[in-house]
Amino acid sequence: MTGSEVQILPRAPLKDRNMTITPHLLSGAAGAVAITQSLPVAFLIGFFLHFIIDAIPHIDPGTFFWPGDKVKKQTESWPLWIYIFAASEFIIVWSLIILLFKNNPNFGIIMMGGLGGIAVDVIDNNPFRSIRQFPVFKQIHWLHDKMHYDLSPDKWYLGLILQLIIIGISLWVLLK
Numbered sequence: 001m002t003g004s005e006v007q008i009l010p011r012a013p014l015k016d017r018n019m020t021i022t023p024h025l026l027s028g029a030a031g032a033v034a035i036t037q038s039l040p041v042a043f044l045i046g047f048f049l050h051f052i053i054d055a056i057p058h059i060d061p062g063t064f065f066w067p068g069d070k071v072k073k074q075t076e077s078w079p080l081w082i083y084i085f086a087a088s089e090f091i092i093v094w095s096l097i098i099l100l101f102k103n104n105p106n107f108g109i110i111m112m113g114g115l116g117g118i119a120v121d122v123i124d125n126n127p128f129r130s131i132r133q134f135p136v137f138k139q140i141h142w143l144h145d146k147m148h149y150d151l152s153p154d155k156w157y158l159g160l161i162l163q164l165i166i167i168g169i170s171l172w173v174l175l176k
């Protein structure tokens with residue numbers, strides 16, 4: 001089978017995709033600041049916003065991985081560079097949040113909303129996939145998979161634009 005034939009195959013949902021950390025963290029923080037003053041509620045707002053943000057077309061490592069190859073998609077582990085990329089993004093974006101908002105009266109809410117925003121991916125997209133067989137983790141994985149919009153690789157620019165809009169709106173809410 002040639003590469004061009006692979007491209008036109010209908011794409012099956014990939015089981016292990018996650019939007020990059022930044023839009024989830026910022027949207028969770030912004031949603032929390034806009035709605036609540038309570039730390040636990042802030043976490044929950046970030047947590048549930050994660051699924052809505054995932055439903056918006058976006059690029060993530062899964063956009064470019066194994067297009068058309070159902071078996072590999074569901075059985076192979078992510079390559080190491082994806083975990084290194086995610087860990088670097090994690091450190092950079094949290095450092096920026098702390099630098100930008102440490103004197104903000106809503107700093108705690110921002111942190112909890114952001115934590116809630118990335119919690120779904122930490123729980124469901126970590127190297128220990130076997131936890132998905134347990135109650136709660138199983139339901140989170142089901143919902144996460146259902147809600148995730150699978151963008152085809154040739155529309156990556158649409159995903160990037162929408163992602164930048166999410167980041168922009170979130171920063172606007174946080175900084176105003």
Ligand SMILES: [Zn+2]
Binds near residue numbers: 017018050054120121
């Ligand atoms: Zn996700």
